[in-house]
Amino acid sequence: MAERVLIVGSVALDDVKTPQREARGVLGGSAVYGSVVASHFAPVDIVGIVGDDFPAAHIQLLQSHGVDTRGLEIVKGGKTFHWGGEYLGEMNEAVTHFTELGVFADFRPVLPAAYRADGFVFLANIDPELQLQVLDQTVRPRLAICDSMNLWINIKREALLAMLRRVDVALLNESEARLLFETHSLPKAAAGLLGLGLKRVIIKKGSYGAQMFSAEGTFAVPAVPLEMVADPTGAGDTFAGGLIGYLATRPVLDETAFRQAIVVGSACASFVVEDFSIARTAALTRPRIAARCRKLLDAIRCDPVVL
Amino acid sequence: MAERVLIVGSVALDDVKTPQREARGVLGGSAVYGSVVASHFAPVDIVGIVGDDFPAAHIQLLQSHGVDTRGLEIVKGGKTFHWGGEYLGEMNEAVTHFTELGVFADFRPVLPAAYRADGFVFLANIDPELQLQVLDQTVRPRLAICDSMNLWINIKREALLAMLRRVDVALLNESEARLLFETHSLPKAAAGLLGLGLKRVIIKKGSYGAQMFSAEGTFAVPAVPLEMVADPTGAGDTFAGGLIGYLATRPVLDETAFRQAIVVGSACASFVVEDFSIARTAALTRPRIAARCRKLLDAIRCDPVVL
Numbered sequence: 001m002a003e004r005v006l007i008v009g010s011v012a013l014d015d016v017k018t019p020q021r022e023a024r025g026v027l028g029g030s031a032v033y034g035s036v037v038a039s040h041f042a043p044v045d046i047v048g049i050v051g052d053d054f055p056a057a058h059i060q061l062l063q064s065h066g067v068d069t070r071g072l073e074i075v076k077g078g079k080t081f082h083w084g085g086e087y088l089g090e091m092n093e094a095v096t097h098f099t100e101l102g103v104f105a106d107f108r109p110v111l112p113a114a115y116r117a118d119g120f121v122f123l124a125n126i127d128p129e130l131q132l133q134v135l136d137q138t139v140r141p142r143l144a145i146c147d148s149m150n151l152w153i154n155i156k157r158e159a160l161l162a163m164l165r166r167v168d169v170a171l172l173n174e175s176e177a178r179l180l181f182e183t184h185s186l187p188k189a190a191a192g193l194l195g196l197g198l199k200r201v202i203i204k205k206g207s208y209g210a211q212m213f214s215a216e217g218t219f220a221v222p223a224v225p226l227e228m229v230a231d232p233t234g235a236g237d238t239f240a241g242g243l244i245g246y247l248a249t250r251p252v253l254d255e256t257a258f259r260q261a262i263v264v265g266s267a268c269a270s271f272v273v274e275d276f277s278i279a280r281t282a283a284l285t286r287p288r289i290a291a292r293c294r295k296l297l298d299a300i301r302c303d304p305v306v307l
Numbered sequence: 308m309a310e311r312v313l314i315v316g317s318v319a320l321d322d323v324k325t326p327q328r329e330a331r332g333v334l335g336g337s338a339v340y341g342s343v344v345a346s347h348f349a350p351v352d353i354v355g356i357v358g359d360d361f362p363a364a365h366i367q368l369l370q371s372h373g374v375d376t377r378g379l380e381i382v383k384g385g386k387t388f389h390w391g392g393e394y395l396g397e398m399n400e401a402v403t404h405f406t407e408l409g410v411f412a413d414f415r416p417v418l419p420a421a422y423r424a425d426g427f428v429f430l431a432n433i434d435p436e437l438q439l440q441v442l443d444q445t446v447r448p449r450l451a452i453c454d455s456m457n458l459w460i461n462i463k464r465e466a467l468l469a470m471l472r473r474v475d476v477a478l479l480n481e482s483e484a485r486l487l488f489e490t491h492s493l494p495k496a497a498a499g500l501l502g503l504g505l506k507r508v509i510i511k512k513g514s515y516g517a518q519m520f521s522a523e524g525t526f527a528v529p530a531v532p533l534e535m536v537a538d539p540t541g542a543g544d545t546f547a548g549g550l551i552g553y554l555a556t557r558p559v560l561d562e563t564a565f566r567q568a569i570v571v572g573s574a575c576a577s578f579v580v581e582d583f584s585i586a587r588t589a590a591l592t593r594p595r596i597a598a599r600c601r602k603l604l605d606a607i608r609c610d611p612v613v614l
């Protein structure tokens with residue numbers, strides 16, 4: 001039986017433009033991307049905030065995936081976080097057109113009592129001071145994973161470091177890890193993060209895949225090769241959701257389980273980018289995820305060299 | 308017993324500057340980087356051209372590695388190809404300060420009769436018309452691998468395509484593969500190359516490792532994580548030299564052998580960048596290469612996921 005997974009982050013409506021298509025007001029936000037995919041593995045408790053402009057159908061969709069939405073605060077008369085952006089060329093990075101924080105500007109995460117003992121916690125990218133407030137409300141989770149972003153490294157470095165010292169695993173983009181330790185060397189940045197007391201550091205490299213660093217060495221997977229990427233939005237949070245959801249099913253959280261979880265997260269991320277919003281991940285099944293994991297594992301399989 | 312490996316390319320003297328150090332007039336060139344490392348696996352025949360300013364010690368060094376230098380033309384009164392460049396920041400790409408082609412401008416590769424039946428051929432990056440001339444002088448090698456560069460894609464596209472249709476494996480940088488087929492998608496570029504009749508396409512991604520595409524699927528390895536890169540010059544040619552050298556030891560050139568060879572090539576490339584020129588690869592031993600291959604294989608090892 002899988003343990004419960006707590007996911008705290010943004011719940012948003014997105015306007016997304018790509019070289020091929022455009023979508024307006026679609027369901028987005030780090031907590032949504034993470035929760036939908038994690039729900040295929042484990043029961044999920046979401047904590048976020050929306051305005052009363054947030055369509056009830058979106059909440060019903062989360063609930064239909066078994067996501068407990070008691071932690072989703074709905075502010076009367078408030079506006080939901082609204083992001084608009086565009087991907088160009090290789091679509092590695094979004095150009096933001098607008099960010100209307102709405103009620104998200106005043107987000108103060110409060111965990112319903114039933115969430116506090118959740119064994120698995122994913123702190124998606126929010127202000128590290130809020131991430132610390134969430135940790136204060138939890139009861140020794142078996143595993144706490146955090147994400148962050150350049151903004152907090154630049155303007156809330158001390159709070160970010162304090163938060164990193166209290167979680168087990170940091171999930172960061174390559175450029176964020178480098179920025180945090182002001183180095184061009186990824187192994188050096190990873191060593192810096194492990195030096196804070198983190199057990200593992202997982203570096204997201206976009207279309208180049210992901211790499212984990214720990215005292216037990218390093219593990220790297222490529223991204224699942226895709227002919228066509230429709231929309232990269234949510235890839236990182238879907239990776240995180242698949243990773244923590246899978247880990248919540250595992251009896252032992254060792255190197256083996258984490259390596260498998262990175263493969264699962266990569267497989268999940270490869271689905272979400274094939275369409276806009278959560279269209280693909282909402283419709284997933286475990287056998288389809290398993291099939292893509294096998295495809296990815298086949299892409300890194302190698303016999304010992306004969307020397 | 309390993310078969311003979313023919314390597315055709317540049318033989319050069321390099322001036323290299325990095326954020327840490329600077330070296331002037333050191334031994335370089337694609338054929339040199341490839342030959343030195345391939346010599347740890349198989350007997351090598353080199354074809355290249357130098358001026359009589361080329362130090363005899365460099366030729367002796369090649370010979371001390373069992374490299375047959377009868378194919379190295381020495382032009383009386385001529386100047387050896389001299390390249391000067393600098394690496395900045397993450398050192399992913401060199402900024403060229405000068406390129407003095409010297410005798411290399413008139414390079415017309417002629418294979419000594421003893422080289423023509425070599426079973427393994429690596430055509431390093433030279434004018435594709437010259438690569439075709441080399442192929443014309445060979446007698447059905449078991450394996451022909453080519454490299455190329457943006458310059459030839461831009462100014463000699465037809466000759467390049469003709470050459471690609473006559474080799475078994477293309478080794479290209481990611482940006483070159485994308486440029487050749489004018490696509491942002493690496494799988495599409497790889498499919499385009501395979502469509503030319505190539506059996507395999509191996510894409511070099513610098514610090515992100517390498518990825519092979521074939522009818523049998525894809526295989527990806529990360530680069531060996533290094534705390535410090537002294538000088539990236541020659542990494543791609545060293546990868547190629549290790550790859551073809553290893554393959555020359557294998558009885559069957561199947562998917563298994565190619566996957567192993569990519570690991571060997573990556574291991575060799577991880578050595579060459581730890582110092583300038585061929586300082587590290589000249590001093591290699593098979594057990595040291597094998598140890599680094601095990602390290603790299605450990606970084607991609609993963610059990611099946613439990614779903």
